Amino acid sequence: MRVKLSSFLATAALLVAASAAACSSTKNEAVAPVAGPDGDAGADATVDPASYPVVTIGAEMQRTGDPAKGYRALVNEPYVPCGIPLTAYSQVYPTVAAKDVIPGREGKNANLAYNFTSMTTKDGVDLVTSNCLTCHAGRINGKLVVGLGAADSDFTNDAASQIQTTGFVGALLTDPKERAEWTKWKERVDTVAPYSVLSTRGPNPADGFTAVLFAHHDPKTMAWSSTPLMAVPPPADVPVDVPPWWRMKKKTSMFYVGAGRGDHARIMMTASILCTSSVDESRAIDAYFGDIRAWIASLDAPAYPFTIDHALADRGKPVFDATCSRCHGTYGAGAQYPNRLISTEEIGTDPILASGTAEFAGPFVDWFKNSFFGDVARLEPQKGYVAPPLDGIWATAPYLHNGSVPTLAALLDSTKRPKYWTRSFVDTDYDQVGVGWNFTTLDHGKDAETVDKTKRALYDTTRLGYANAGHTFGDALSDDDRAAVIEYLKTL
Ligand code: HEC
Numbered sequence: 001m002r003v004k005l006s007s008f009l010a011t012a013a014l015l016v017a018a019s020a021a022a023c024s025s026t027k028n029e030a031v032a033p034v035a036g037p038d039g040d041a042g043a044d045a046t047v048d049p050a051s052y053p054v055v056t057i058g059a060e061m062q063r064t065g066d067p068a069k070g071y072r073a074l075v076n077e078p079y080v081p082c083g084i085p086l087t088a089y090s091q092v093y094p095t096v097a098a099k100d101v102i103p104g105r106e107g108k109n110a111n112l113a114y115n116f117t118s119m120t121t122k123d124g125v126d127l128v129t130s131n132c133l134t135c136h137a138g139r140i141n142g143k144l145v146v147g148l149g150a151a152d153s154d155f156t157n158d159a160a161s162q163i164q165t166t167g168f169v170g171a172l173l174t175d176p177k178e179r180a181e182w183t184k185w186k187e188r189v190d191t192v193a194p195y196s197v198l199s200t201r202g203p204n205p206a207d208g209f210t211a212v213l214f215a216h217h218d219p220k221t222m223a224w225s226s227t228p229l230m231a232v233p234p235p236a237d238v239p240v241d242v243p244p245w246w247r248m249k250k251k252t253s254m255f256y257v258g259a260g261r262g263d264h265a266r267i268m269m270t271a272s273i274l275c276t277s278s279v280d281e282s283r284a285i286d287a288y289f290g291d292i293r294a295w296i297a298s299l300d301a302p303a304y305p306f307t308i309d310h311a312l313a314d315r316g317k318p319v320f321d322a323t324c325s326r327c328h329g330t331y332g333a334g335a336q337y338p339n340r341l342i343s344t345e346e347i348g349t350d351p352i353l354a355s356g357t358a359e360f361a362g363p364f365v366d367w368f369k370n371s372f373f374g375d376v377a378r379l380e381p382q383k384g385y386v387a388p389p390l391d392g393i394w395a396t397a398p399y400l401h402n403g404s405v406p407t408l409a410a411l412l413d414s415t416k417r418p419k420y421w422t423r424s425f426v427d428t429d430y431d432q433v434g435v436g437w438n439f440t441t442l443d444h445g446k447d448a449e450t451v452d453k454t455k456r457a458l459y460d461t462t463r464l465g466y467a468n469a470g471h472t473f474g475d476a477l478s479d480d481d482r483a484a485v486i487e488y489l490k491t492l
């Protein structure tokens with residue numbers, strides 16, 4: 001029961017990822033060409049690299065906010081304002097484990113795990129709601145880091161078992177007001193549950209959520225409709241590795257495909273539409289999201305906790321600057337980050353997220369434009385991926401937007417990338433040499449695996465959306481230079 005409820009709650013929290021999903025619906029259009037040829041030494045040899053367009057995403061004004069107030073709001077305010085009555089929750093989780101406690105929690109939140117937030121409704125019902133940290137707090141080497149993407153999530157449970165669990169928790173409730181809250185939450189969660197399932201443990205099922213949540217809200221009034229008001233694409237198995245928040249200090253857009261434009265705070269708060277039903281409710285939440293964005297944009301990456309060979313790292317810097325910095329920027333004194341979006345043709349990594357649900361995206365981009373969110377923000381999905389800032393890259397394995405490559409050593413030598421692999425999901429099982437997660441290479445893919453648990457933990461790069469191809473810029477480096485670059489990356 002405990003395990004089931006927890007995965008069910010995680011699913012609910014997942015639905016919070018409206019913002020995440022937003023980015024995965026994409027328009028089927030080529031990256032807008034911007035002036036200037038570009039020499040891409042590491043790219044596909046059959047295409048003249050000079051023909052690739054250079055796309056830079058320019059900065060737009062962001063609301064000012066108070067980072068300290070933002071952290072307080074992030075960990076205490078109920079911005080996803082529906083959930084499970086506290087009476088039912090505390091029967092299952094009477095106490096909070098020490099490993100799940102984070103600083104700054106006030107009132108009833110002090111007794112909840114970091115990824116749950118308490119609220120009291122107008123009718124006086126105490127609820128436990130989900131928050132951003134289910135996906136945006138991760139464990140590494142025994143530490144829970146707020147802002148690191150959770151890389152050990154398990155979204156492989158099927159919707160039917162989740163819905164059964166819903167019924168079980170509902171049966172714990174007798175008070176009619178509590179039952180009413182429960183029924184509201186259950187309807188929302190049941191609506192999106194089919195879109196919350198992936199074949200593989202680790203990545204996040206971002207694609208599809210927003211589509212569903214948008215479709216069930218009137219964009220003008222934000223009123224919830226039990227039936228969809230527009231056509232919704234079918235559920236898809238599209239894996240996304242949750243990016244770390246500290247990148248937002250440098251990034252001018254949100255999401256891998258650069259979709260989130262304009263006021264980032266407004267886009268971040270789309271997560272609340274799992275529960276909201278009116279513009280007034282959204283406006284009240286938006287009022288403090290400028291502070292939350294300010295906190296997120298103030299974050300620095302955590303320092304590499306193990307030994308660094310500084311002489312070797314110093315040798316790596318010029319190699320990195322010559323081979324990688326035109327996309328990923330420079331670090332240290334005079335650091336610069338170019339905010340470049342690289343087309344799927346040029347980068348060659350799995351194109352599914354970027355090309356995505358091309359035929360469906362238009363109406364959802366329009367929904368956003370016509371809604372409260374569209375007043376100050378826009379969705380502009382591109383057929384490419386932003387080259388991310390590499391600060392704290394040591395902590396963010398597995399690599400690439402779909403989490404298909406377990407270590408930096410494998411990322412920078414494509415011949416070393418495992419086709420079928422698995423890992424322990426133990427946060428101390430860290431590879432200081434390869435830099436990333438220790439992994440086991442398997443000789444077979446998902447279809448040939450008969451043990452269910454092993455199958456779910458098996459990353460099969462031959463599956464649609466899960467490919468580990470492309471980004472071959474490290475292949476041409478000598479082994480010495482590659483080792484030096486990896487050492488340098490530890491210092492970022
Ligand atoms: C269920 C998991 C989940 C929840 C809950 C969630 N997110 Fe995300 N978030 C993601 C994923 C996955 C992405 C990456 C999506 C992509 O780029 O395709 C993302 C992307 C982001 C980004 C952009 C990062 C970048 O480098 O572009 C920000 C900022 C962000 N989320 C903030 C939030 C905030 C604030 C909340 C809570 C209000 C929240 N998220 C809730 C999963 C989640």
Ligand code: HEC
Nearest residue numbers: 323324327342347349385386387388398399400401473474
């Ligand atoms: C032409 C531009 C370009 C060049 C040159 C380039 N990269 Fe990248 N890099 C990207 C893009 C775009 C992505 C994101 C691809 C994706 O997620 O599918 C990426 C992803 C990465 C990632 C994974 C980030 C993550 O969140 O998982 C690392 C690490 C990285 N690059 C390191 C390097 C290093 C080191 C070099 C030089 C040897 C380099 N890159 C050269 C564009 C580039």
